[in-house]
Amino acid sequence: MFFSSSLKEYLAKSSSPYKISSKVEHLLKGEARYCPDFLLHLSPSYANGRNIQQLADEGILHPEIPKIFRRKGTPIILYKHQEEAILLAQKNKSYVVTSGSGSGKSLTYFIPIFNSILTKPAEGKSVLALIVYPMNALVNSQLKSLQNLESAYKERYGKEFHIKFARYTGDTPDEERKNLQKNPPHIILTNYVMAEFFIMRTDEQKMFLGGEGLRFLVFDEIHTYRGRQGVDVAILIR
Numbered sequence: 001m002f003f004s005s006s007l008k009e010y011l012a013k014s015s016s017p018y019k020i021s022s023k024v025e026h027l028l029k030g031e032a033r034y035c036p037d038f039l040l041h042l043s044p045s046y047a048n049g050r051n052i053q054q055l056a057d058e059g060i061l062h063p064e065i066p067k068i069f070r071r072k073g074t075p076i077i078l079y080k081h082q083e084e085a086i087l088l089a090q091k092n093k094s095y096v097v098t099s100g101s102g103s104g105k106s107l108t109y110f111i112p113i114f115n116s117i118l119t120k121p122a123e124g125k126s127v128l129a130l131i132v133y134p135m136n137a138l139v140n141s142q143l144k145s146l147q148n149l150e151s152a153y154k155e156r157y158g159k160e161f162h163i164k165f166a167r168y169t170g171d172t173p174d175e176e177r178k179n180l181q182k183n184p185p186h187i188i189l190t191n192y193v194m195a196e197f198f199i200m201r202t203d204e205q206k207m208f209l210g211g212e213g214l215r216f217l218v219f220d221e222i223h224t225y226r227g228r229q230g231v232d233v234a235i236l237i238r
Contacts, residue, residue: 046103049083052076052111060090061111062118064162068153069111082108086115096222106142109218114163116215117186124211129187131218132195136169138220139189143167146187163187169194181206192225192233199236 053075055061066075078086081099088095089112097108113129122128133139143165150161164185168177170193180188184207190198198204208214217237219225225233 043102044100046099047080049078049080052078055083055086060086061115064118065111065115067157068114068149068163069107070152076107078107079104082111085109086112089116098223106145106220109216109220110146113187113216113218117163122186122211125184126209126211126213127184127186127188127207128212128214129216129218130195130198130208130214131187131189131216131220132192133189133220134192134224136171136191139167139169139191142220143189146189165189177203184208184210192219192236196232196236 052061052069053066055078056063056066056075069076079099081097082104085095085097085108089109095108097105099105109131117128131142133142146165150163153159153161165187166176166180166185166189168180168188168190172180181203188207198208219233219237222233
């Protein structure tokens with residue numbers, strides 16, 4: 001059990017349960033020692049870019065992209081950093097996106113990945129995009145987001161969703177893993193530990209060798225990799 005220094009000193013001087021109780025009450029409520037006041041700050045405002053439909057009308061994006069990425073039934077308006085990322089991806093350039101929470105960083109790689117798959121269908125059976133997260137909770141969260149996109153698209157248009165994606169982590173059942181190895185999806189969501197296994201294990205290697213190979217390698221939340229772990233991930237990328 002942890003006690004503050006002032007409480008430790010008080011306990012050393014007093015053995016009365018009543019006095020101890022009143023002192024704890026004072027620390028908790030009077031000084032708000034363990035329950036500080038709430039933190040309130042404003043979220044930054046991000047510069048807007050073009051409507052995603054505009055990019056499709058200009059031939060920058062595939063016509064299906066505005067049908068997939070919608071908000072409240074209409075094609076989304078991109079932030080400027082999202083538009084810039086899409087344009088860099090169009091030129092096959094690597095980039096790093098650093099922006100605050102709620103700024104749609106995931107769209108800076110999902111839109112280019114979807115666009116590439118729709119514009120240029122896969123040659124053979126292989127994973128085209130590997131997205132690496134620092135923890136399984138983020139993998140599961142993004143998987144849910146993609147599933148929501150898929151179900152909304154199917155419900156809206158009554159058509160098959162052309163993008164195949166899957167989670168491949170230590171939690172993936174063996175039977176599902178074997179199926180993914182035989183029929184690789186376009187996109188795999190994983191963690192950095194499993195990404196290393198993809199290089200070392202023969203069964204997993206098959207998912208990347210049956211066609212043209214990776215078009216996209218994405219590391220989400222890359223700022224979390226520090227120290228020895230950061231070195232491991234840097235070597236893994238190389």
